[in-house]
Amino acid sequence: MSVSKQRYPFGLLTLFLMCWLCTSGLCRSAQIQFTNVPPYGTYGNLTGQVSGVVYSNYKVLVYIYVYGWWNKPTWANPLTTINPDGSWTCNITTGGSSDTLATEIIAFLIPNGAYQSAWQMAGNASLPSELYFYPYADIHRTPANRAIQFAGHNWAVKVGDDMGPGPNHFSDSTSNVWIDGSGYLHLKITHPNSNWYCSEIISDESFGYGTYVFTIQSRLDTLDTNIILGLFTWDSYAPQFNYREIDFEFGTWRNPGDDIGQYVIQPWDTAGNLYRFDIDYTGGTLTTTHVMTWRPDGIYFKSYYGNFVLAPAPETIIRDWYYTGPDNPPPGGENVRMNLWLILGLPPTNNQESEIVIKDFQFLTGISDRPGDISNDNAVNMKDLSLISTHWQQTGCNKNNTWCSRTDLDCSGTVDITDLRAFCLYWLQE
Ligand SMILES: [Ca+2]
Ligand SMILES: [Ca+2]
Numbered sequence: 001m002s003v004s005k006q007r008y009p010f011g012l013l014t015l016f017l018m019c020w021l022c023t024s025g026l027c028r029s030a031q032i033q034f035t036n037v038p039p040y041g042t043y044g045n046l047t048g049q050v051s052g053v054v055y056s057n058y059k060v061l062v063y064i065y066v067y068g069w070w071n072k073p074t075w076a077n078p079l080t081t082i083n084p085d086g087s088w089t090c091n092i093t094t095g096g097s098s099d100t101l102a103t104e105i106i107a108f109l110i111p112n113g114a115y116q117s118a119w120q121m122a123g124n125a126s127l128p129s130e131l132y133f134y135p136y137a138d139i140h141r142t143p144a145n146r147a148i149q150f151a152g153h154n155w156a157v158k159v160g161d162d163m164g165p166g167p168n169h170f171s172d173s174t175s176n177v178w179i180d181g182s183g184y185l186h187l188k189i190t191h192p193n194s195n196w197y198c199s200e201i202i203s204d205e206s207f208g209y210g211t212y213v214f215t216i217q218s219r220l221d222t223l224d225t226n227i228i229l230g231l232f233t234w235d236s237y238a239p240q241f242n243y244r245e246i247d248f249e250f251g252t253w254r255n256p257g258d259d260i261g262q263y264v265i266q267p268w269d270t271a272g273n274l275y276r277f278d279i280d281y282t283g284g285t286l287t288t289t290h291v292m293t294w295r296p297d298g299i300y301f302k303s304y305y306g307n308f309v310l311a312p313a314p315e316t317i318i319r320d321w322y323y324t325g326p327d328n329p330p331p332g333g334e335n336v337r338m339n340l341w342l343i344l345g346l347p348p349t350n351n352q353e354s355e356i357v358i359k360d361f362q363f364l365t366g367i368s369d370r371p372g373d374i375s376n377d378n379a380v381n382m383k384d385l386s387l388i389s390t391h392w393q394q395t396g397c398n399k400n401n402t403w404c405s406r407t408d409l410d411c412s413g414t415v416d417i418t419d420l421r422a423f424c425l426y427w428l429q430e
Contacts, residue, residue, distance in 0.1 A: 030135045032060065032109040034237055035087070036333030040141040041100050041156040042204040046072075046090045047333070048137060050109055055082040058109055061119070061131070062090045065104035068123030070095070075120055080107075106138040146172040147204075150185045151361040152400070154204035158339075165230070166345040171197035184217060185358040187340040189227060189348070196347055200339035205363075206235075208331035211293045213308050213362040214338075218355070219281055220250040220288070221260045224348035227251055228341055229356050231290065235334040242266035242327065244334040246299060248290045254343060261319070263292075263301040265327050273327055277303070277319040287359065288318065293367060294331075298324040300369045308362060311371035311409040311422045322369070336361070362399045366406065372426025374406045380423075380430045388423060391415045 029052030038044030046062065059079035062072040071078040072092045080090045090107070093099040108131050119128055146157040159172035171177075176188050176199040187199040214231045223229065228251035235244040247264040259278040268274050279288060285305040289312075293300040302320040304312045340356055348354060372380040374387045388407050394415045397404035403411050409419040 030109055032107055032135050032137045034105075034107070034137050034139060036206070036235075037105060037139055037141070037237060038092075038100075039156045039202045039204070039335065040103070041145070041147045042154065042202075043093045043100060044204065044206075046092045046105060046107070048088050048090075048107055050082050050086045050088065053109070055084065055086055057112055058082060059112060059115070060088050060090065061108040061110050061115065061134075062092065063106050063121060063127060064092050064099060064102035065106075066095075066098055066102040068125060069121040069127055070099075070123065071119075071121055072099075075122075078120065079110075079115060103141055104138065105141065106136055109135045146177070148177065148179060148185075148201065150179055150183075150201070150358075153361065153363075155201040156204065158200040158202060165228070165339070165341050166198065166343070168198040168341050168345045169195050170200055173197070177201060180357075184360075185338070186355055187229070187338060187358065188353065188355040189340055189342065190353050191347075191351075196342055196345075198339065198341040200337060200341070202234075203336040206331070206333055206335055207363045208334075209294050209296065210363055210365040211291060211367040212336065213289060213291050213360070213364065214248060215287060215289045215308055215359040215361075217287055217357040217359040219286065220279055220356075221281055223251055223260070223356075224350050224352070224354060225252045225254050225256045226343050226346045226348050227354055228253070228343060230337065230339045230341065231358075232337055233294075233334040234337050235332055238329070238332050238334070241329040241332065244329040244332055246292060246294060246329070248292065248301075251343075256349075261290075261303065263321050263323070265299060265323050265325065266329075267327065270325075270327060272325050273323075275301070275321045275323075277321075279303070279318055293369060294328075296328075296330075298322055299328055302369075307411065308360065309409065309411045310367070310374075310403060310406055311426060313422075336363075364399065364402055366402065370426075372409070372423050372430075374409075374423075376406070380427050384423065385427070388415065388420060 031051045034048045036047040063069045064072055072090055073094045080088050082088045148155050157172040157177050158170040161169050163170050175190050176197055178186050190197045228249055230249050232247035233244055238244050245266040249262050250260055252258040259276045262276045265273045287306055289308045291302045300322050303318040304316040306316055366376045368376045374384040391404045391407040394404045397408035397413050404415050407415045409422045
């Protein structure tokens with residue numbers, strides 16, 4: 001959908017132009033594609049890649065369609081310069097929030113000096129037809145009319161029919177996605193008429209390497225066998241990296257009674273890319289936290305009972321798994337997504353609506369796999385103790401200050417004797 005293509009809607013004139021384009025080298029291998037398209041309703045730069053031309057001889061001409069066509073970034077600067085490596089970046093929301101609602105985005109690769117003043121668009125219904133003789137990349141964005149704030153981040157709410165995964169109907173209704181009085185996110189599969197409606201939210205930000213934390217406030221073992229809860233990274237424009245998809249997935253995949261959880265690196269059907277585990281709720285703890293640390297050399301997953309803490313007690317650990325295989329994708333335009341959906345779009349076997357509560361999401365950096373390793377050097381020793389003493393009695397620790405630079409080990413908000421005791425426990429274990 002983002003690969004460049006050319007249309008030839010006319011007769012002789014078309015052939016003439018084709019000849020000219022070919023002799024100028026354009027029709028052979030000139031290509032333009034998108035590498036990141038911000039989700040509908042969000043801010044963020046459009047980025048792309050050009051190939052097959054001398055970059056300095058060309059510019060990128062970008063338009064968005066929002067109640068008509070508009071030049072981007074501005075009328076005064078309609079042309080985007082191509083970087084020495086063929087990449088390019090264009091701010092497509094210079095007009096503010098209305099620009100985030102663009103449903104079409106198109107970028108043409110044009111030679112220097114070709115731009116004409118007639119190509120300036122101010123809400124025009126269509127683009128000049130001659131533009132389509134140049135290589136271009138285009139995309140249609142699905143409207144997400146709703147954006148929400150959850151866990152201190154902005155998220156778009158997916159809406160549309162016959163959309164993946166599934167395919168399913170996705171609804172942006174407040175019956176499907178809402179934030180309650182405690183700030184918790186509710187994702188629901190509803191059945192208001194003959195259709196079933198699934199739910200998904202997409203983060204505005206792309207986070208890259210670091211630690212992703214999801215805290216769930218619902219039982220997962222009671223999900224209908226046709227339902228999956230997905231908490232994952234996804235980049236629609238990176239098929240070459242399996243969409244940069246790294247997943248927590250909860251569900252029994254139509255095998256009732258099977259284990260409920262899995263950690264997945266795509267492609268999931270490659271040996272060693274999928275690790276399944278079960279969650280036992282008989283201990284009475286409803287809250288579970290699922291942590292994924294994405295690094296260049298591997299991906300570390302961990303699940304445990306209770307809220308997020310930097311040093312979870314050994315008896316709370318449900319499972320952990322370290323992936324060091326070759327399918328670890330590089331970061332790019334991925335976003336965080338959370339969805340509750342129906343396998344193959346099938347109705348739940350119990351014919352009941354279903355709901356999951358997500359208590360919190362955090363993105364943190366500098367977090368070690370090893371509890372008590374505050375300095376993130378993969379060792380628990382005197383260096384970490386000295387960091388605790390530096391932050392001793394500090395208050396106001398929260399996710400925005402990475403829990404007082406990782407010294408508030410139990411994430412209580414204060415660096416005190418409890419953290420020191422937890423640290424000593426892990427130090428002794430070393
Ligand atoms: Ca350390
Ligand atoms: Ca503490």
